[in-house]
Amino acid sequence: MVARKKFLKVKHGPESLLFNRIIVQDSTIIRLPQRLFDDFSGVSNGYSTVCNARVQAAYEIVNEQFLSFSIDSYSKTDYQAGAEPDLEKGDLTLRDRGYLTADEIQRHLDLGADCIYRYKYKLVLLDPKSEKPIDLLALLKKTNRIDLVIKLNNKSKTKVRLVALPVSEEIANHRRMKAKKENKSMPNAEYLELLGWGIYLTTIAKEIVNGDRIFTLYKLRWRIEIIFKSWKSNMAFDRIHNVSKIQLWVILWSRFIMIIICIQIIYTPCRPMVKAVLNKDLSLIKVTHYLVFGRKLINF
Numbered sequence: 001m002v003a004r005k006k007f008l009k010v011k012h013g014p015e016s017l018l019f020n021r022i023i024v025q026d027s028t029i030i031r032l033p034q035r036l037f038d039d040f041s042g043v044s045n046g047y048s049t050v051c052n053a054r055v056q057a058a059y060e061i062v063n064e065q066f067l068s069f070s071i072d073s074y075s076k077t078d079y080q081a082g083a084e085p086d087l088e089k090g091d092l093t094l095r096d097r098g099y100l101t102a103d104e105i106q107r108h109l110d111l112g113a114d115c116i117y118r119y120k121y122k123l124v125l126l127d128p129k130s131e132k133p134i135d136l137l138a139l140l141k142k143t144n145r146i147d148l149v150i151k152l153n154n155k156s157k158t159k160v161r162l163v164a165l166p167v168s169e170e171i172a173n174h175r176r177m178k179a180k181k182e183n184k185s186m187p188n189a190e191y192l193e194l195l196g197w198g199i200y201l202t203t204i205a206k207e208i209v210n211g212d213r214i215f216t217l218y219k220l221r222w223r224i225e226i227i228f229k230s231w232k233s234n235m236a237f238d239r240i241h242n243v244s245k246i247q248l249w250v251i252l253w254s255r256f257i258m259i260i261i262c263i264q265i266i267y268t269p270c271r272p273m274v275k276a277v278l279n280k281d282l283s284l285i286k287v288t289h290y291l292v293f294g295r296k297l298i299n300f
Helices: 002-012 014-018 034-040 102-111 136-143 169-182 189-194 211-234 245-278 284-293
Strands: 021-032 042-044 049-060 065-073 091-095 114-118 146-152 159-166 197-202
Touching (some): 021 034, 034 042, 034 245, 065 245, 091 102, 091 211, 136 146, 136 189, 159 211, 169 189, 245 284
Parallel strands (some): 021 091
Antiparallel strands (some): 042 049, 114 197, 146 159
């Protein structure tokens, strides 16, 4: 554990050592044969019917191991899945806004765990004294940066830290372009303007981790995005032929086992050795490609 924590400190910064576990949770969508629509749902309209499943994964960064997988109906949202992983005192969870609920933040506080979430548009934020709604955009225009304690509009009036810093114009424009592309209707002006800031809610006290480091910690969540990319790019995880429900479960759980072998048993132990000997960062994408296709691995 000492060697692992030394590596973690170099890789992720000293703030990571404040937590016993750092858990990243996310989901990915896979397309299924239409014969499974009644079991998994999906998208149906007058023109076509598409069957999808939502695969959830939770990965623990400190000990570099998977905590859970699940294969759920497409209609089961991320915020419904957010309350499922068990939490322990000293944990830190990093999640996107789809998992954000006030009660889930309160659950972290009750268990002595911490969390960082991206702000979800239209989430009601209250002034901690008057408990009146805060005009977030007006506040950001006035101060440009925010690091203060607010209340959430749930039964417990949960107190949480709001941290916001401006992002570069390049990042802001990329976010706006993506928002316009993904929404069926044009996003409103307030939402597009708010994309000029990185806005997060966290239970971590300011005295422990400052605002800039909150952003640094949250970037660790991209580990799960890279894992998903390796699944789909190299392991054909989302390629499902016309199978029955039982066959689907066998296929997907076999792939989960393969993922654990490739990432947890092979990639994870090799990464620090390659860094120590060659001073290079081992690419998860290239390693999984090599393991699956047997092609020569060059330049890591």
